[in-house]
Amino acid sequence: xxxxxxxCQLLHxxxxxxxxxxxxxxVRVRIREHLMGNTTxxxxxxxxxxxxxxxxxxxxxxxxxxxxxxxxxxxKARHIGKLPAAAE
Numbered sequence: 364x365x366x367x368x369x370x371c372q373l374l375h376x377x378x379x380x381x382x383x384x385x386x387x388x389x390v391r392v393r394i395r396e397h398l399m400g401n402t403t404x405x406x407x408x409x410x411x412x413x414x415x416x417x418x419x420x421x422x423x424x425x426x427x428x429x430x431x432x433x434x435x436x437x438x439k440a441r442h443i444g445k446l447p448a449a450a451e
Contacts (some may be wrong), residue, residue, distance in 0.1 A: 365397035366439050367396040369404065376411075384416040386423050409434050426433055 376388025392407045411434075413426035 367393075367395050368435060369393040369395050371431065372409070372430060373424055376423060379412070382414075385412055385414050386390060386427065387412045388427050390427060392435060446451060 365406045370393040374389040374391050376386055379385035379387050388411050390409045390411050392409060394405055394407060396403045396405075409431050411427045411430040413421060413423065413430055415426050
């Protein structure tokens with residue numbers, strides 16, 4: 364099984380309604396998967412957050428994309444860990 368990220372795009376972000384230093388947003392991730400000879404491409408919309416307060420736009424963008432990368436690493440580890448093993 365192969366799992367690769369093809370693209371990543373920050374859709375939107377803004378301040379959290381209740382927490383003053385939190386920024387929330389959404390990231391769209393394009394994924395390509397190869398499984399048993401089939402290739403599938405799909406997109407995931409991830410909810411992201413960062414506790415960065417009032418910082419420049421570039422730092423907010425980096426923090427939100429980093430949170431998305433962390434979520435994708437957890438997803439990838441969960442999928443790769445469940446490959447069937449041959450009995451000995």
